[in-house]
Amino acid sequence: MADDLKNAPKHDHSHEEPMGRATFTAFTNATQDDWMKIASANEVFKGAHVDRVLTHLNLLKGDCGGFPIDRLEHSLQTATRAHRAGMDEEYVVCALIHDIGDTLGVYNHPDIGAAILKPFVSEANHWMVVNHGIFQGYYFFHHLGLDRNIRDQFRGHPHFEYCAQFCHLYDQPAFDPAYESMPLSAFEPMMRRVMAAPKNTIYLKSGGDTPW
Numbered sequence: 001m002a003d004d005l006k007n008a009p010k011h012d013h014s015h016e017e018p019m020g021r022a023t024f025t026a027f028t029n030a031t032q033d034d035w036m037k038i039a040s041a042n043e044v045f046k047g048a049h050v051d052r053v054l055t056h057l058n059l060l061k062g063d064c065g066g067f068p069i070d071r072l073e074h075s076l077q078t079a080t081r082a083h084r085a086g087m088d089e090e091y092v093v094c095a096l097i098h099d100i101g102d103t104l105g106v107y108n109h110p111d112i113g114a115a116i117l118k119p120f121v122s123e124a125n126h127w128m129v130v131n132h133g134i135f136q137g138y139y140f141f142h143h144l145g146l147d148r149n150i151r152d153q154f155r156g157h158p159h160f161e162y163c164a165q166f167c168h169l170y171d172q173p174a175f176d177p178a179y180e181s182m183p184l185s186a187f188e189p190m191m192r193r194v195m196a197a198p199k200n201t202i203y204l205k206s207g208g209d210t211p212w
Contacts, residue, residue: 017041035211042212050191053116056100057184063103068175071102076181077174083182085169089190093117094125095170096187098132109133119198127159128166135167 022034060071079096101112114130141148154160203210
């Protein structure tokens with residue numbers, strides 16, 4: 001009996017609905033009361049946001065895709081290199097999450113990481129993540145019959161060198177099987193601090209708070 005309790009699935013409190021569920025069948029007949037119910041449920045749900053991101057990062061484990069190391073280790077290695085170079089927490093979290101879209105966005109993986117990070121990071125860091133795939137291509141596109149200089153379309157952009165440096169210093173060298181990366185758990189507190197409150201979202205009120 002004790003083993004059964006120990007192995008029983010834990011209740012996911014992030015899906016609780018403190019005020020119950022809305023009753024509308026279309027937005028056109030929803031009431032403020034309906035939306036207060038949704039807002040209260042989202043207030044609970046957002047508390048496990050970082051946990052869900054961590055879960056998806058862990059899905060990268062064991063998936064090498066032909067690379068010398070798996071995608072999770074590459075993410076950890078990129079973030080570890082940035083952290084050890086003295087970059088701030090927001091930058092390090094961007095380095096950790098930059099390739100989280102590999103398993104879902106086969107042809108546009110940077111867009112996924114950038115979308116997750118956008119509410120919480122600076123314009124420069126968001127631009128770096130959303131465009132890192134193009135800038136990373138400088139190091140290998142010519143081997144695939146592609147234009148390695150496609151990044152030149154952005155020359156003169158305020159964040160060109162910022163993104164180029166990310167790829168050169170932290171992303172492109174992060175495929176070393178002998179490198180000792182920090183564990184994912186070491187980055188969790190950084191993620192929670194960086195993603196604690198949004199800076200940029202359509203749900204931001206004039207006073208700076210959100211409905212949930």
